[in-house]
Amino acid sequence: xxxxxxxxxxxxxxxxxxxxxxxxxxxxxxxxxxxxxxxxxxxxxxxxxxxxxxxxxxxxxxxxxxxxxxxxxxxxxxxxxxxxxxxxxxxxxxxxxxxxxxxxxxxxxxxxxxxx
Numbered sequence: 001x002x003x004x005x006x007x008x009x010x011x012x013x014x015x016x017x018x019x020x021x022x023x024x025x026x027x028x029x030x031x032x033x034x035x036x037x038x039x040x041x042x043x044x045x046x047x048x049x050x051x052x053x054x055x056x057x058x059x060x061x062x063x064x065x066x067x068x069x070x071x072x073x074x075x076x077x078x079x080x081x082x083x084x085x086x087x088x089x090x091x092x093x094x095x096x097x098x099x100x101x102x103x104x105x106x107x108x109x110x111x112x113x114x115x116x
Contacts (some may be wrong), residue, residue: 003077007099008050010079013037013047025061027052032092039102047103052092059092064102072099 008014011019017037025034027050034050048068052059065087074096076082085100092098 003072004080011047011101013039014049025050025063027059027061027092028053029057029059029094034061038061048090048100048102049097050090050092050100051097052094055095057094059094061090061092062064063087063090063100066102068100068102070098070100072097074098 014037020093021038023036023038025048027034031054032050032052034048036095037049039045039046046064048061048063050059050061062082068085068087069081070083070085071077071081072080073082074093077099087102090098090100
């Protein structure tokens with residue numbers, strides 16, 4: 001869980017975004033949920049939080065096109081980019097979650113410390 005604490009500390013919108021910045025997502029799997037926090041200038045880039053509590057089915061989410069940095073998945077979490085993907089349809093395996101940051105060109109959220 002240390003990586004999730006690091007991630008929350010590194011991404012200001014997870015702590016300070018107002019309710020009007022949230023857009024909730026409806027995936028195709030039961031008991032899966034997600035949301036996007038829209039960028040707000042001083043708060044940085046868009047953030048997508050995708051959670052698939054379904055233990056038997058992969059959940060598919062539709063997010064904005066463009067470049068996204070995965071900073072948490074079913075195995076690792078922290079403030080370091082794990083991989084880069086393109087937006088559109090994102091698949092989250094059963095029983096896992098994912099946190100993505102849109103763009104990430106400046107990598108301001110990266111502090112070089114990743115907890116596993």
